[in-house]
Amino acid sequence: MARSHTIPIPLSRLLTAVEWRALCSSIAAATKTHLAVVDRDGWQLGGPVGPTAERREITIDGERIGTLLAEGDAAIEALSLTETVLGAVIRQAQLRLDAVAEHERQMATTIGELNDKRERLDRAVHRLEELDRLKSNFLANMSHELRTPLTSIIGYGEMLAEGLAGPLSLDQRDYVQTILGKADQLLGLISAVLDASSIESGQLSLDRMPVMLTQLVRSEVSSFVTAAQKRGIQIAVEAPVDGMILGDRKKLRQVVSCLLSNAVKFTPDSGRVDVTVRGGTLIPGDPSSPPAVHLVVTDSGIGISRQLVPQIFEPFYQVDSSSTRAFGGSGVGLTLVKAYVEAHGGSIWVDSDPGAGATFLAAFPTAQVAGR
Template identity: 35%
Template sequence: MTSTTAARTGSGSEGGARFLSGYGTRLAASYVGLIVLAGVLVGLFLYYGEKDVFVDFLVDDLARTARVAGSGVNSGQSPETLAALAREVSRLTGARVTLIARDGRVLADSEADPSSMENHADRPEVRTALRGRTGVSIRRSATLGSEMLYVAVMTGDGLVTRLSLDMAFVSTALARFRSITLVPFLTVCLLAVVLALRSAGRITGPLREMSEVAREMARGNLQVRAPVDGPREAAELGASLNHLASALQARMAEVDTARRHLETLVTGLPSGVLEVSRDYTITGANPAAERILGFRLEDVRDRHYSTLFRSYPLTQALGAALERGESSRLEVETGRGPDSAVHISISPLRDASERLLGAVLVFEDLGPTRRDARVRRELVANVSHELKTPVASIKALSETLAAGAMDEPETAARFLAHIARESDRLERLVKDLLELAKLESCEARLERAPVGLNSLVSRVAERFRPAMEQKGVTLVIHLPEVELTVSGDEHYLERALGNLLDNAVKFTPSGGRVTVDLAGPPAVGKDPGGRPWAEISVTDTGPGLGPEAVPWVFERFYRADADRSREAGGTGLGLAIVKHVVQAHGGTVGVRSGGPGTGCCFWMRLPLD
């Protein structure tokens, strides 16, 4: 370890010595060149135009002083403040200070009363300053009566700051300048210092840039690059820093790609994912979680998880995950319905150092599974119930015939006719069940074609007219003058309308009336897609429906009056078939009834072409 450190230190010292040696040679040569050049310039300066050069230097100095002095001046300041500022600047610089407004009024003067001074708008240096340049003028002062050097600049909010020196001061300074021989050497020294600073800047400049690049990288900006020019060592350091930035950029791109893949995976999961922090607040969720639990993430973010769940077993399991890092699985009722429940898998969330950060809840919606199981149970119960009566009847009649009723022709004929009716009822029930199963599972293939509703309604209604006349029921048909056309399966549409008419015939008493109406726009509205509806309605004068029956009348095996329905020979599936046929065509169904004894109006709406 010690030898390695020493070797490194020795190598660094040798490199530093080479670096300093080369740098010293270049710097010494620069010094010699500057001294020679300075000696020549000083000789020429002393010989030619020292006064002009001195005055130029003096003008520059006065101009800078005027800008600094006028940077804090504005026209809103009081005359006393301006006068005090002028006197202070005069005391520090030895120059006379005058503050002049844009219109030439003298606002303050370090040596005279502004009210006694004339307007200075015509002074050449003032005019030049008001044009945005440095105004310079040498002339006799009307106030002091001596030749003065005037330097004026525009500062502040448009004010002119003018500094002036007596030319006698310039002459005295020039005399002293000529008598002091050390000035050229001091000038050379100053130039040498400037050159040294410039050389140091060439070294430290790239280092400063690399330092700024490193700070940008720390802020997350990996696009920046360090300079690779300048001294060799600085260039190598810049290249290493750029290599580091490229490697970090590639690694961050990989991390970002992995993060996006994970986000896409979580977003597309059918299972709900919920993230909970150590303080039991919700920090994240995927769309499936929002759908299953019926919330929006922006509404529950940073709120306690009990906003969504109120379950003591879940609280215990979540506490075990957040406090002890234990995983668990359980089922929780969501309270959103009789079948609403979720299966939850809870896993602790840790960082790279295995420190607990929170927990992740992955849950499966058990609602559809429970609903399907309930529907299957209800279907089996309903089918068993519907089959029980005709099967029992057939069995009883068959046993009676077998016991000797066959020897009585009239009784045997009556029993056989009853067995045939019950068999037909069983056949209709089985056919309706098969048809309904196809429609619900979308296995029924609709052979779509343009279907004229006027002719379809007329044809199906007329098919039921004999049965209505035999029962003493009046049939009324209302058709529009314009032919209404939909895209659909004519066989299924006839079946749906036939079921509505069959239902009306069964429940309309003798002397009643069944009215079939076909209506289109503008009497009927439009579907959600903006297409106009066509409505077929069948209105009867039967027993009507109570308000409690209206929501369920299109469900399987539902009967508002079970005894009357069975007497009429219904299977309890006709209206359910109507609903599924119309929905398969993109339409809707419904019923209107004023209550018992007021009749019913069953309608189905289909989108027109």
């Protein structure tokens, strides 16, 4: 290791005054001499010594840091002895100084590397943000562009189905209905993607008005009942309150519809779905949090493991993503649910275990709180 530092200190600071005194007096006693130390700043210790005393300059790397003076028969010996001790002290000090210098060098390298990494990370984050913005814009534009021709397809399909282009055979009617069904499905998916991208780009806005959640839930449930009954699934509604909130009716309808659709979809035949609207608090179970309306959808379905719960709210995440999966959908329902509930100042909670069904609880601030 190359020496980069020399000891820049005068003799007086190499040892404490007590150490100097002990060193000088023990060497003076052993050699029967008078010994004195003078450093380059004029500090002096020991003695007394006269002008004829033997002198020894102490230097480090050619730089004088002080002088030793000794008087007596063994003056030379006393000086050599003191010099030897000082040499050892200086070597120790130098070693420590070198270690500190090396440590400083390593720290400087590490800080330099960290700064480099931070700069690279900053650049990467910047680039990712830019890509994310481009992606959201692209999705929003694409969704819009896809929706326009699809609306025409549906319009012309409906005209065909209504017989405006002439009577259809049973088979033809069947095919047209299938086309319309699939086109509707596609339109729903595109709308969801558009909504998801507008959420991501922070463009989600609410059209608030007083909404009775209970009424909205009853009307949504009625559109699920027939399909659920076919599979022997019973949907029960319990609503002890009217559940008045200040919200966006269309988006709230989507929240209820997504939660209901999941509950029915992930519940095996002959299962059960319970929908409740009741009073509560914004943080369920915390009486000190503001009053809220709770929308609770419970099913007796396949459930979700607790570790996966945070992920099911991520866009396009589905627990079973295999190509052979039994359930349809694209994995955006809950992303929208969470974004819509949070845009209303609420929050969503999940309680579930595999095989033990699932409970989704959406807590919305009551109209008074939301309107404050």
